Amino acid sequence: MPDRIYNFSAGPATLPYEVLVQAAKDIVNFNNIGIGLIEMSHRSKEFIAVVDECESLLRELLAIPDNYKILFLQGGASTQFAMVPMNLLQQGKKATYLNTGTWAKKAIKEAKLFGDIDIAYSSEETVFDRVPLPDEYKAAPGAEYLYFVSNNTIYGTQFHQFPETEADLVCDMSSDILSRSIDVSRFGIIFAGAQKNMGPAGCTVVVIREDLLTKTPENVPTMFRYKTHADKGSMFNTPPCFAIYTIGLVLKWLKNMGGLPVMEKLNHDKAELLYSAIDNSDFYRGHAKFDSRSIMNVTFNLPTPELEAKFIREAADLSLNGLKGHRSVGGCRASIYNAFPREGVKKLVEFMNEFEKKNS
Numbered sequence: 001m002p003d004r005i006y007n008f009s010a011g012p013a014t015l016p017y018e019v020l021v022q023a024a025k026d027i028v029n030f031n032n033i034g035i036g037l038i039e040m041s042h043r044s045k046e047f048i049a050v051v052d053e054c055e056s057l058l059r060e061l062l063a064i065p066d067n068y069k070i071l072f073l074q075g076g077a078s079t080q081f082a083m084v085p086m087n088l089l090q091q092g093k094k095a096t097y098l099n100t101g102t103w104a105k106k107a108i109k110e111a112k113l114f115g116d117i118d119i120a121y122s123s124e125e126t127v128f129d130r131v132p133l134p135d136e137y138k139a140a141p142g143a144e145y146l147y148f149v150s151n152n153t154i155y156g157t158q159f160h161q162f163p164e165t166e167a168d169l170v171c172d173m174s175s176d177i178l179s180r181s182i183d184v185s186r187f188g189i190i191f192a193g194a195q196k197n198m199g200p201a202g203c204t205v206v207v208i209r210e211d212l213l214t215k216t217p218e219n220v221p222t223m224f225r226y227k228t229h230a231d232k233g234s235m236f237n238t239p240p241c242f243a244i245y246t247i248g249l250v251l252k253w254l255k256n257m258g259g260l261p262v263m264e265k266l267n268h269d270k271a272e273l274l275y276s277a278i279d280n281s282d283f284y285r286g287h288a289k290f291d292s293r294s295i296m297n298v299t300f301n302l303p304t305p306e307l308e309a310k311f312i313r314e315a316a317d318l319s320l321n322g323l324k325g326h327r328s329v330g331g332c333r334a335s336i337y338n339a340f341p342r343e344g345v346k347k348l349v350e351f352m353n354e355f356e357k358k359n360s
C-alpha cells in the first residue's frame, strides 16, 4: 500500500485500497472492453449490469424486503431534506422530527416549508451530546412520519435503539448505513449520501417502501417524485454512474469481509479502542454521553483549544490526518467508518498516550 496515510476524514472518507485500485483500472478500460467506465452510456448492457449488481448486493447485505425499492439519486443527502416532506407531507398534515444535531436541524428547516412540523425532542441545549431513549419522546398523533438521524456525524452520537412508534420511520443514515445489521421493515424511508460509509460523493441511496410511492401531491415536479425514479430503475435521467459503480465495488468488498455482522463487530472493536483511551485519561474528554456514543465518529476535546491545535498538527506529522472537529463544535473527531483500518486506530491511541505524557 504505497504512500497511504491514515485518513480520519468525516466525508468524503477513506475507501478500501483494493476498491481504489480496481476503480483506477476500470476508469481507463472497463472490463477490457476498450472504453473507460466514465465514458460508457448509462444505457449500455455493461452499465445496466453494474447497476443491477450494485442493487442486488445492497438488497442482500441490508436484507431489504421485496416491497422496498432502491433508488440511486443525485443532489446529496441534503436534497432528501426537502424531497421527503415534498413527497410524504400533504398540506395541513403533520410530521414529527427529533432534533439531534446540525443535519436534523437542516432537515427540519426544509420540512417546515411543506407542513406542520412537531419537534418531539431536542438535545441542542447540551450541544447535541446525546440522542433520546425511546421513552423520551412521542410522535404527534396522526403524524405522517417520524424523522431522525441515526448517526450524528458532527457530534459523534448514534441511536442504539430505533424509535418505537406507529408512524412510519424516515431515517437519514448517511454516516452509519452498512455499519451494522438493521431491520429495514421498520422503516418507511432510509436515505444516505454515499460519501461517508459507502463510496464516493455524487450518489444518494434511497430505500423506500412501495406504498409510499403513491402519496406524492400532484404539483411536485417530475425529478422530485420518488415514483419517477422507482418506475425507471433510477434511469429516468443519467444516474451518477461512477458513484454507483464504486458503491458496487465497496459492497463486494463488504460481502467478502463477511457482511454486516462481521463489520459491526469490527466497528465496535475499533471504537472501543478509542473510547477506552479517552475513558482512561483525565486529559481527553469525550463529547458524547456514554449511552449515545457513535461507533463511526469519535469526538473528544483536550484541555485547551491550543493543545487541540498542537495535537492535530503533530498527529498529521505522523500520517494521522483529518482529526480536526467540525467547524461548528471544534475539538477533535476521528471518523472510523467500515473501511478505516484497525491499525490506524491503534496508531492514534499510541499517539494519544504519548501526547498526553508530554503535554499534561
Ligand SMILES: *Cc1c(COP(=O)(O)O)cnc(C)c1O
Residues within 6 Å of the ligand: 011, 075, 076, 077, 078, 079, 103, 149, 151, 152, 153, 172, 173, 174, 175, 193, 194, 196
Ligand atoms: C454528510 C451528511 C449529510 C449531508 O450530505 P450531502 O450529501 O453533503 O448533502 C446529511 N446527513 C448526515 C447525517 C451527514 O453525515
